[in-house]
Amino acid sequence: MEITEKNRNRIFWGLQFLGWGSINLLSVLFLGKLSNAFIIFSVVTGTLIGVGTTSLLRYYLRTRIHYDNFGLKEVLRIGLATLITSAIFGLLNLALGYIYVKFGPELNELDLEILKTYDSPWLLIINSLFLIFGWVFCYLVIKLLLKINRDRMERLELNASLKQAQLNTLKGQINPHFMFNSLNNIRGLMLEDVAKAREMLTKLSEMLRYSLSMNNVNAISLREELEMVDNYIGLSRIQLEDRLQFHKEVEKSVLDRQIPPMIVQLLVENAVKHGISALKAGGTITLTIEETSDSLRIEVRNTGSLKISNGSTQLGLKNIRQRLKLLFGNTADFKIYEREGEVVAVINIPK
Structure with a gap:
């Protein structure tokens, strides 16, 4: 009972x-x-x-x-x-x-x-x-x-919901819409720059490999996670071109820190899908990772406003919260808010 x-x-x-x-x-x-x-x-x-x-x-x-x-x-x-x-x-x-x-x-x-x-x-x-x-x-x-x-x-409930969220996130990474867009963009690029198209295919394969192999791992190095982010940004730039500007400010001392996989990538993906791609003129995504006195601070800022589009399930954000809750209890912190024309997402992971 x-x-x-x-x-x-x-x-x-x-x-x-x-x-x-x-x-x-x-x-x-x-x-x-x-x-x-x-x-x-x-x-x-x-x-x-x-x-x-x-x-x-x-x-x-x-x-x-x-x-x-x-x-x-x-x-x-x-x-x-x-x-x-x-x-x-x-x-x-x-x-x-x-x-x-x-x-x-x-x-x-x-x-x-x-x-x-x-x-x-x-x-x-x-x-x-x-x-x-x-x-x-x-x-x-x-x-x-x-x-x-x-x-x-x-x-137990967190484990069950996390597994479901991980599965949904995996599906989101390899859904047909994303695959077809990426492959069509690469196909068009092959007529202009074969070497660049080959590079994009490599990025796509690396991204899919990462999604499949890291989905059940509890922690990876920040260095590996950032490689995934770079691959995702590279593929997104084929479609968005100059509309997407990406800046990365990461302290070298934190590159070997262990973090839950796909945490940073999901923040960046959310910024691209619901921020930059929705703006006609595009915008800028800034990734900042630094070490404070008691935590690892991960911040992703993107041009735009904080609003939930129709049909959005916010699976990525739910996935982040569930992972942090499961691995760190109440000691980790995740918040997303709007500030001065930007959407700011911040994760604090305890040392």
Whole structure:
């Protein structure tokens, strides 16, 4: 059964009342022949106090504790919240115990013996700490198990969607429209410049080989990726001619960095298809790759505006996000926006 937010809440409240009710019932039954009124009072009030205080504690743990970035700060917060909850738990038990003695029904000898423990606040404090710390331990263990299961399911879903996105991207690389355009352009070029046509055929074959062989590889060098980009730009220039200007600014020190394959190529392809080719006068694509203090920054800028054309599935951009999510979790960053007449796509890959 899939554990949804609604199911989790039902399970939580069920376990709350079952757990606290059982603890209070067993504790009074093991003490001996208490009066029925005292048993009912102990079980009901003990359950309500336990459920109430730990539910407030749960709300704090859910809203104030960052489990994805768990550290000493979170440990201290949990410890302090647990101590405060234990104090409230103990004080409520103490107050209700005194109220029962003063206003409740007649007590038998065993009832009075049990209630004498209320004359020892330290005993109540220790009991409260034991119960609340036990509850926090169980809560965190369950939280961890649910997170592990959720992460596993998310990873499986990401793997499945990534494989589909990779397949779709591969199809996009070798779709008939792209192939026919490239081959027709090369055929026309053969009448003008045979050597250039041969070079373009080599680029096309290298591009197809790259798409087929690198699609299931998790990482390649930036140097190899840039060769793919150059091949793609070379083929695109046959069709767009002077309408496509391409500039590349890459630090030599990052050429051997490992990156997910087709990440840069997909950004450039997106800039050509949805940017330059849509402009009558053409435009410029600028690729900048540099190393910052904590990441590898990949930026692709192209002339144009950020708009989604009709029928666009944005498979390339989805593919990028899924690859980064799968390989780097939340530590990698990808964003695309419009700035001063240009569309800017930026990827930050952690070191």
